[in-house]
Amino acid sequence: MHDRRRVLVVIDSMEVGGSQRQVQHLLDGLDRQHWEPELAYFRSDSFLVDAIRASGITVHYLPKRGRLDMRFLASYALLLRERNYALVHAYSLTAELWTLPARFLSGLRPVLVASERSSVRNDRPAWYWWLKRIVLGRSAAVIANSEAGAHSTAQRTRMPASLFTTIANDVGLPAPVSTEDKAAMRQSIGAPEGDLFGLFVGRLVPVKNLECLVRALAMLAPAQRPWLALAGDGPLRDAIAQLAADHGVASRLRFLGERPDATQLMQAADFLVLPSHFEGLSNALLEAMAAGCPVIASAVGGSVELIEHGRTGLLFPSDDAGAFATLIARMANPDLRTSLSLAGRQHVEQHHSQAALVAGTTAVYERCLLNAGPAAVSTLAHADQGR
Structure with missing residues (x-):
């Protein structure tokens, strides 16, 4: 491929989360000679x-002021x-859905690549899967970050498995x-000296099941x-604090809010917990x-693909607080922590x-553009000639 191709990665929210971090990694890693x-x-x-802006990538903020915003469209x-x-490349259902009418109104037909960033989600209503099926039926490919997510979505939407490509999330290796x-670091956040220090990193939302942790x-x-x-x-901060107080463990929890130094916190902590009801391939775990x-994580979705129990981490049955407590107690063993x-x-x-993330993603892009044919492929040269 010799022409540079202009690619838009679109997502509804850029709050700090796993998908958003993967967007940053992908954009930063794409070869600028080709894309x-x-x-x-x-x-x-x-x-x-x-x-992302600091890396030289053009960013477009399109404010959306309601569920149906025609000005935004x-x-x-x-x-x-x-x-x-x-x-x-749309990274959320909202982004996928709005891309369909926007493509139509633009008079152009850029290739659409959809995403599946979660896993088996039994809490989603039937209308969600109906809308997802509409999107996938108009997409050239779907990139999932776990086999569990790809398989579940293919089944729920009744779309062929061949439409899906699984590309695992990436993560950098920080310096020791x-x-x-x-x-x-421990002192700066008030961790008591000599105490075992556990950490949770993520949104304080129902799917993370922090009630099980309490x-x-x-x-x-x-x-x-x-x-x-x-x-x-997240929206459950006050509820989690109240639950901890009701159970007499409020003094053992500290709410840090959003942190740009999550990696440094992880390097200082003795262990990390993720008791989610559902997960794709968790960036926090990676x-x-x-x-x-x-x-320590609940045995759900992509976490089972990532963790080999007893070797690369510890797994417990979803929402089993007793089993979770047993594993937390095991983390007092320094030899186990070192091995894990x-x-x-x-x-x-x-x-x-x-x-690996970038190579896998660009291979999907190139395949989709090739299958779309020359008429659907827009190069920067063509775009420049049109201005």
Whole structure:
């Protein structure tokens, strides 16, 4: 491929989350000799957008002021027309749905690549899968980040498995930090000296099932309870705090809010927890394993693909607070933590590089553009001639 292709990655929100971090990694890794990547988003700015802009990538903020916003649709259609993208890669159902009418109104037909970023979601209503089927029927490909997510979505939407390509999330390997730096980080967030320090990183939302974490803490004897920091924010913050107070474990939880230094927190922590009801391929787990932080996760979705129980991490049955508490207690063993840390980091190094993410994604792009034929392929040269 000799022409540079203009590609738009579009997502509804750029709040700090797993999909948003993967968007940043993908955009940063695309070969600029072959691609001109751009980002569009509709709401919720964050430091991730600043990092993307700083890397020289054009960013478009298209404010969406309600569920049905015709001004937003018009601005999105105008963007597609003016920038004449060869391909649009949508990272959320909202982005996928709005791309369909925007493509029509633009008078252009950039190739659409859809996404599946979660896993088996029994909480989604029937209308969700009906809308997803409409999107997938008009998409050239679907990129899923876990086999579980690809299989579940193919079944729910009754779309062929051949439409899906699984490309695992990537994560960088951070440089090791000194014992002194770890101690300074722990002190800065108020972790009691000498206590086992557990960490959660993610949105405080129902799917993360932090209620199970609170119940597990309450099941442990006071002397066994670790000190736990929650890095992230969300609508359940007050409810989780109240639940912790009701169970008598509020003193063992600290709410840190959103943090740009999640990796440094993971390097300082003794272990990370992820008790989610559902997961795709969790960035929090990947980042913790890359940082050498042992992980405990519910055995759901892509977490089962990522973690080999007892070797690269620990798994417990979903929403089983008793089993969760048992694993938390096991983390008091420093030999176990060291073993999990080394094996987890090695697994990530071998299977979850940025190069693999970018190579897999661009292979899908190239296949879709080739199948679309010359008329559907827009190059920068063509776009420049039209202005």
